[in-house]
Amino acid sequence: MSADTASSNDELIRFDHVTKRFGDNTVLDSLDFKVFPGKHVTLIGPSGSGKTTILRLLMTLLKPDEGTIKVDGAYLSHEEKDGKLVPAGEKHVREVRKNIGMVFQQFNLFPNMKVLRNITEAPVHVLGLSQDEADARARELLELVGLGDRCDAYPSQLSGGQQQRVAIARALAMRPKVLLLDEVTSALDPELVAGVLDLLRDIARTTDVTMVCVTHEMNFARDVSDCVMMFDEGRVIEYGHPDQMFSAPEHERTREFLSAVL
Template sequence: MDSQSNPSTRPVSDVMIRFDRVVKKFGDNVVLRDLSFEVEPGEFVTLIGPSGSGKTTILRLLMTLERVNGGTIQVGEEYLSHMEKNGKLVPADEKHLRKVRRRIGMVFQQFNLFPNMKVLQNITEAPIRVLGQSRDEAEEKARSLLEMVGLSDKIDAHPSQLSGGQQQRVAIARALAMEPEVLLLDEVTSALDPELVAGVLAVLREIAETTDITFLCVTHEMQFARDVSDRVMMFDRGQIIEDAKPDKLFTDPDHERTREFLHAVLDRA
C-alpha cells in the first residue's frame, strides 16, 4: 500500500465517511481512480451503477477487507487506512484497523450466519467477545433487536430453520448489536426470493428513520434507493459521475450515462 506522501490535514470531524483521492488497483486493473466523497453523520447514501464500477470495493475498503493503493479513508475523526506515527501519516497497522473498524457494521449479500448457533447466540457472540458485554446485557439487547426486526418468536431457531428473508433480518440484527456508527449494506436483497424482499427493506427503512446510524448502501433496488436515501451517487468506471438528491437523480439526471443505466435497470424491473 502506498503511504500518503503529503498528509495535508488532520481528519475532518464533521463528516462520518471521507474518501480523499482513493486509488484501488487489482493488478493492472484500476478499480477506483482518485475517488473523493464525503458522507455526513446520519446520512443515508446509496451507490448505484453497473456491475464492476467499484461500488462493492468501496464497502470492502471500509471493512478493511481490502487496502487502498493511494489516498486516505476517514471514519469520523479517525483515519482508517492510515495512522499517525512520528508526526507523519503512514499505512495503518492491524491494531489501528481493528480499533476503527469497530465503528462499522456490514450486512452482506449472503447472510453469513453461524449454522451451528441458534439465532440468539448468532447475535450475542460478537458483543460478548469483542465489546466485552455481559451475557445478560448482550441477550437483552438481542431480544430487543429481534423484536425490531419482527423475529422474537425465532430466538431459539437455527438458521437452517429460517427463510432467506428471516436470515437476512437476523443478520441485520447481528450487525446492529455491535452498535455501529456506520452500517454498510451490500446488495442485501440480491439473494432473496422476490416475495421476501419487501420485508427486509421495510426493516432497513425503519432503522434508517429511527436511528442516527450513517448508511452507505449498494443496491439495485431503485425504488428503495429513491424512498430512503438522502443522496444517491452514480458510479461508472471507478468514478462518481453524478451525486444528487434521489428525486433529482431519478427524474432528471444530468449525465447521459446515468440516464442509460436507469433506463436499463428500470426496464428490467
Template sequence: MSADSNSSSQETPNPAVDGSELIRFDKVTKRFGSNTVLDNLDFSVNSGKHVTLIGPSGSGKTTILRLLMTLMKPDGGTIKVNGEYLTHEVKDGKLVPAGEKHIREIRKNIGMVFQQFNLFPNMKVLRNITEAPISVLGLSKDEAEERARELLDMVGLGDRADAYPTQLSGGQQQRVAIARALAMRPQVLLLDEVTSALDPELVAGVLDVLRDIARSTDITMLCVTHEMNFARDISDQVLMFDSGRIIESGSPDKIFSEPEHDRTREFLNAVL
C-alpha cells in the same frame, strides 16, 4: 468532487445528528491486477445521512464498502472515519499502514450486512447476535441477550432465537444479519446488495426493516442496491458510479427524475 456538497443545501438537517463529516475518501485507488476499480476517488459522507451508491456492476460500489469494512486495503489514498485514518496511522510524523489494534479501534464504528447474509452456521440465531457484543464489546451475557431479543423483535423474528441459521429462509437470515450488525451499535451501517440473493417475495420484508431503521435511528447508512424504489425512499443522497468514479450525485429526486449525465440516464433506463 465532494459528493455531499450538492445535496446538503436541499435537505432539512436531522436535529438528532450533528451532521459532521463521518467518512472521507481521499484520492483512494484500488486495483485488481491491471484493472483499476477505484480511480483517485474523493468523497465524503456526513453523520446521519443515508447514501445510496448506484451504477453498473463492476463500477466500484461494493469495493467502497469493502474498503470501509477493511476487508481489503486501498492501493493508494487514505480513508478517514470520524477524522481518524482507518488503515493508516501516523508514526513519527509519517503515515504508515496501521496495525491490527488501530484498525480495530476505528472499525468498531462500522457495521456491515452482506449480500449472502454470512451468518455463523455453528451458532443459533441468538448467539449469532450476542457473540460479538459479549466477546468484543465486553457486555455481560444477560445484557447482550436482552439487546439481541429487542433487535429480534424489531426485525420480526422474536420467536426464532433458538433456530439455527439453516432453518430460516433467506429473508429471515438477512433480518438476523441486520440485527447482528446493529447489536454492535455502529455509527455506520454498510449494506451490500442485501436483497440481491433473496427470492422476490422475501425482498419486501427486508426492505421494510431497513426503512424502519432509517426512519427511527440516526445511524448513517451506506447502501449499494439495485432496488431503486427503496433507494428513492430512504436516501438523502444518491451517488452514481461508473468505471470507478462518481459521475453524478444529488438528491434521489434529482438523480431519478432529471439526471444530468447520459450515462446515468442509460443506467436508470436499463434498471427501472
C-alpha cells in the same frame, strides 16, 4: 465529492484520493468521497463500477493502493506515528472498525450457533459487553426485525428473508455509527425482498445510524436516500437528491443506466 451539501468538518466517512487496482484494472480512480453523520447514501451504477469495493475498503477487507480513508476522524488503513502516516496495525484497525457494521449479500451466519448467540457473539467478545447486556440487546433487536420468537432457532431453520433479518440485527448489535448494505436482497427469493426492504426503511426512519448502501432496488434507493451517487469506471459521475437523480439526471451515462434498470 460529498453526500451532503453542508460545509462542515464533521464528516463521518472521508475518502481522500483513494485508488484501488486489481492487476491492470483500476476499480477506484482517485476517489474523493464524504458521508456526513445520520445520512443515508446509496451508490448506484453498472456492475464493476467500484461500488462494492468502497464497502470492502470500509470493512478493511481490502486496502487502498493510494490515498487515505477516515471514519469518525480516525484513519482506517493508516495511523500516525512520529508525525507520519504509516500502514495501520491490526489493533488500530480493529478499534476503528468497531464503528462500522456490514450486511452482506450472503447472510454469513454461524450455522452451529442459535440465532441469539449469532447476535451476541461479537458484542461480548469485541465490545466487552456482559452476556446479560448482550442478550437483552439481542432480544430487543430481534423484536425490531420481527423475529422475537426465534431466539433458539438455528439458521438452517429459518427462511432466507429471516436469515437476512438476523444478519441485520447482528450488525446493529454492535451499535455501529455506519451501517453498510451490500445488495442485501440479491440472494433472496423475490417474494422475500419486500419484507427486508420494509425493515430497512423502518431502520432508516427510526434510528440515527448512517447508511451507505449498494443496491439495484431503485424504489428503495428513492425512498430511503438523502443522496444518490452514480458510479461509472471508478468515479462518481453525478450525485444529488433522489428526486433529482431519478427524475432529471444530468449525465447521459446516468440516464442510460436508469433507463435500463427502471
